[in-house]
Amino acid sequence: MHKNKLQIGVIGDSKIRNDLEYDIAYEIGQEIAHSDAILICGGRGGVMSAAIKGAYDANGISVGILPAGVEDEETSPYLTVKIPTYLQWGRNPIIVLAADGVIALGGNVGTLSELSYAVLYNRPIVCITAIEGWSQEIGDRGSLHNPPVPNQILCAETGSEAVKKIKNAILSTK
Secondary structure: OOOOOOEEEEEEOOOOOOHHHHHHHHHHHHHHHHOOOEEEEOOOOOHHHHHHHHHHHOOOEEEEEEOOOOOOOOOOOOOOEEEEOOOHHHHHHHHHHHOOEEEEEOOOHHHHHHHHHHHHOOOOEEEEOOOOOHHHHHHHHOOOOOOOOOOOOEEEOOHHHHHHHHHHHHHHHO
């Protein structure tokens, strides 16, 4: 019997800030794979690459919504599916729309745009607050709206906690 798999977006820093960030991203990828869900991301370096490697090592499926073509040297070799868009930053809403929910780790302005799209398209969000960046700032704030909307953003400290929370949030909206 065929069942639909959850598709979990992973967004964040394009360059890893420290070992803790790599470890959390890798754990997120492993936990998504162990959950029999599909990892959706931008398919390149940093948080994306670490999460993809975690999913790969756990025999999971990862899909990269690439900013350019598959020949891009920063494209992770561990991706299961590579989708070239040639849209650069214009791919960000596609990542969010392809996901049932999003986990953010660190992040700069690209991550902030993806978080905004997640709010606009009513995707559940879990922000990792253990790493500096937009995930910490938005997670601590609890909302992207002004004034803040209560309980809009869930927070986690670890990869396994984030995956558990995003799965529960997705399943509660279906």
